[in-house]
Amino acid sequence: MDRRAVPRAREGHRGPGSRDRLPRLRAPDDPPPEPPGVRQGPAARQDRHRRRRGHGGDRVPRPHLLGGAGDDVEPRGPLGGRLPLRLEHLPHRSRSVRHPGRPPLPAPRVHHQRTRDRRVSPFHHHRAGTSPAPALRQYPQHGGQAPPPARRLPVRPRPGHPRPERRPHPGRSALKITAVVGARPNFVKIAPIVAELRTRPDVTATLVHTGQHYDGPMSDAFFANLELPDPDVNLHVQAGSATAQVAEIMLRLEPVLAAFRPDIVLVVGDVNSTLAGALTAAKMGLRLAHVEAGLRSFDWTMPEEINRVITDSVADFLFTTEPAANENLAREGVRPELIHFVGNVMIDTLFRYKARARESSILTTLGVEPRGYSLLTLHRPSNVDSEETLRPLLDVISRIQSESAVVFPVHPRTRRQLERVNGHPAMANLRLVDPLPYLDFVQLMANASCVLTDSGGIQEETTALGIPCLTLRKNTERPITVSRGTNRVIGVEPAAIYEHWRQAVGGQWPAGQLPELWDGKAAQRIVRILLEAR
Template sequence: MKITLIAGARPNFMKIAPIIAAIRDRQQQGEDIHYRLVHTGQHYDKNMSQSFFEQLNIPEPHVNLEAGGGSQAEQTANIMVRFEKELTEHRPDLVLVVGDVTSTLACSIVAKKLMVKVAHVEAGIRSGDITMPEEINRMVTDAITDYFFTTSEIANANLRKEGKQEEQIIFVGNTMIDTLLKQRSRFTAPAIFATAALKPQGYLVMTLHRPANVDVQENLSLLISEIMNNSNGLPVIFPVHPRTAKNLESSRLSYPNLHLVEPLGYLEFNYLVENAKAVITDSGGITEETTVMGVPCMTLRDSTERPETCTLGTNELLGTDPRAIKPAMERLFRGEWKKGSIPPLWDGHAAERIIESLIEIFAVTEKYSRAI
């Protein structure tokens, strides 16, 4: 069996690493399974891309399409044109995409038009917010996918509502948590930990990158001001996403306890998160990691595609109204934040289940082909 694996943006790398490891394990057991790793180049900044390959022990991609930059339409088109050539020259039995970034959508469309089967890891999650580019990516990808590997029963239910067949839906758990649990002992303090004299539980971590929060300078300034005014004087560490940095340059925000840092590597960022008093974010993936590490998390969004982080985990959905921040922070500092629990099958073995399922699927397919 030949599988083409797609990685394009920072969230993909954490999800693809354990899948590669699971394939290699099965190869060592004598299984006839091979992969080709395609990096679309959607994230082309070293801290957003290359450092993740190095830290997570992901092998060098077989090819980098170098399709980054431009508008979403330009980026999608670049990936599709370049991946079509790649797939024509190196045709697999299956294209495996992960997550909900532009690369996921673009490569799925190309594969299906070339009559190659598609498997989607992290399928079925829905925010219900069609203004989010990621929601469009998820919906379109799942509309044409052949095999759906899911992280929760909620995702399973979403796919059933959309008419997917039960045999297509395979509940495996969360590959991003596979990576988190494998790498947790290797987390490394970033430079800011020493330079800002940070102490465990003595600081907050903030990440913002959603267009609704960062594209309008006034909104961004209001959110950050409210967070800083209710931080009880604790240091707030803010690894700044490139799109956010542009608006911050002209915002004139100045707080002595606000520390702006470059995007961090995986091991450094998660060290910060694991030791933080709380995390304030608009990222979906971070809410999963905080849930597993038991760190209080506040999400500045009106909806989430990962509701299990709220119903079971440590996350709370605050919305985008800055006025919701103060009461949430007050509860945090009173020690009233919920403890949470870990969702089912978030146990570090999701990738193994994915590869086992694909081996079984293709064994049945091959047996059927021989029969006819």
């Protein structure tokens, strides 16, 4: 879908094909026409859908040709006054669609639909004399200038239609929060929040697992590693496509939320479960909190980017991890009081379990020594779904593993694609393993000489651990890992990957600094803000 703004037509201007789009003008008491071939019931619905897709000239009736002396047209809406109707394809003036002897029609009643949007009005609707919006920093190291949001999904309301405040239900002593998770990154991010909620007697927390990552043993291992309680509800959604997955989660989640009726629905990250939880809460009029809000790659080929933007557009609490996220939300028109810079819950979890991860025996199991191997993860569709991209990546990995061991936990999506790549030589120093439990993976990250990844969260974790990270993408939604951390966005060209890998393992890499508020206390700040808002 092209998101570019459509230029407004000048008065009296008739664009190409405009005659085909005009509705037929008819008085309400005129008898309806009976064109040939009209269908009712299911057949009519099928025809209607087909006409939406087509571009034939007969999809709508032709305009009613007016003749005779023209009169002013009756008011057609709540704007009042007379609306001039000029049909330039007629050789004479237009006249009223009603007979002059009939009484005028009353103006239709205006039904103001409730809207949930609490964004500020667009900048050009501000009162005269106010200063323009300040220029925002750009981050050329992660993809160049941010494109203006007007060319993307609209996230600001129409002027004069603010979203009404949604208040928690009165008369309840405890704040009811329902957290919706479904994928392994979600588990890592929700763990410190759940732990903090369990220490608060004035909070009743419910954990809903959508089943998006439905590998039973792996999910169980993550819950055990992170000391998460068993989910109160498991939706067991195992749909195939992303669209079917989001739809099925929404269908199964709605009755759950209707039964619990929480004061706040909390979602984390940017996976399909995040989007489905956000949309369901928005449709049900429940307040929504989004943890890890405001991150933008400005790459609309990434499914996660769509999930992030839509979730933020309906959220009431937007908890951010870095200053660039605050700037992105401000650029999109989010009111400042909805944005809360709290730090990074993923780093909360990392700091909490880093010491326990040292007890993992994964290095011995894989036969590697500390700083004697590189860690690789690949799962992004842009890297693994096309053999034209995947094969060059395998070529450079083959070159790297000839000099140093490479440990490669293989995502299920990537494994399926690897099986289709034929004719690739064997790699004796490449350790292919199944996806690992959280503590084992942290131990591998902390002891690697270099991490090569197309993941988002790993960029943050390696920054916190001080490990060189090569992001095999053309952009990143986490620019703080580049400006202050140990991450570099290097793309997917084999020569560039090998050159940066040599620098990383050779010690020619910046040490990096821990970003602001990445101190292990983000979950405490989030819970405190939620409690204060009730």
